[in-house]
């Protein structure tokens with residue numbers, strides 16, 4: 189089994205589940221996303237015996253690793269909206285060229301029994317433009333995709349490319365659209381205003397204020413790391429997942445103001461301030477999980493209240509998780525970063 193992006197936040201969580209049942213997936217990752225401290229908190233790094241440090245655009249390496257795999261989970265990506273906007277060349281390399289390299293290798297390898305693509309809920313954008321803007325959207329897999337940014341466009345392309353390359357080759361595949369995944373091990377990336385539970389918790393732990401853009405009225409569907417990883421592993425074997433596109437969420441929308449409230453419950457001194465709505469920050473929505481829960485025989489277990497409590501506990505007992513750049517931020521620098529960010533948050 190092969191996990192591309194196997195040293196990342198979701199890849200390491202999936203790998204942990206597989207290791208626990210005796211499987212030892214090969215991991216391929218160029219270690220571009222995180223500092224050594226974060227990698228060791230994720231339980232990996234250059235000395236990890238299961239990890240090959242390499243790039244998904246390396247045709248020879250990818251072909252060799254895919255040739256030895258019975259299942260392939262493709263989680264490698266330049267995975268933030270802001271990062272893709274500020275560095276479109278890296279975005280193109282990892283999200284488009286790299287995905288193409290992996291898919292062509294899978295197409296020519298009959299031994300691969302299923303390919304699982306980690307797409308994103310960002311493909312929905314803000315949903316139906318004619319819907320009541322005050323209504324929380326419910327995103328279902330068959331509705332039209334409306335990507336708002338480079339990151340989401342590449343995932344839409346990856347979904348189509350998966351179908352168009354693998355179906356004629358007779359390879360089985362499943363496309364997953366995770367909503368906002370969070371939990372211990374998640375460390376925000378610089379210049380990428382996303383992963384609000386991680387950021388708010390770290391700001392609160394540092395005694396900084398929490399800024400609520402648009403009064404925190406936007407919503408997200410927050411899925412706990414272990415629930416997401418369990419769904420990914422189930423998607424490898426579930427017969428009914430063959431050829432499917434599946435939302436991975438909880439079906440519950442949580443406002444950013446509510447997230448701030450949950451974080452503040454653990455850090456009561458934290459100040460919360462309102463700020464204007466940044467351009468293109470979508471209202472958000474929640475996942476229709478009718479199909480994924482049925483196809484995967486899976487149900488998320490961890491509520492957002494419990495998941496935030498676990499994340500707060502992790503940050504409180506693991507201060508090295510807070511990256512140095514985040515310690516140096518100010519409220520003003522954060523507002524500026526938000527407003528210069530191209531679009532919405534995963």
Ligand SMILES: NC(=O)c1ccc[n+]([C@@H]2O[C@H](COP(=O)([O-])OP(=O)(O)OC[C@H]3O[C@@H](n4cnc5c(N)ncnc54)[C@H](O)[C@@H]3O)[C@@H](O)[C@H]2O)c1
Nearest residue numbers: 193195196197198217218220221243244264265282306369
């Ligand atoms: N975390 C979320 O909330 C979320 C939500 C929706 C979708 N996703 C998708 O799920 C997947 C995993 O997300 P994550 O949160 O673990 O992200 P992550 O950034 O933690 O992990 C991605 C990994 O890919 C690696 N990588 C990037 N470019 C590479 C390249 N060219 N060659 C080899 N490795 C490369 C990075 O080093 C990183 O370890 C991504 O495809 C992401 O787009 C994540």
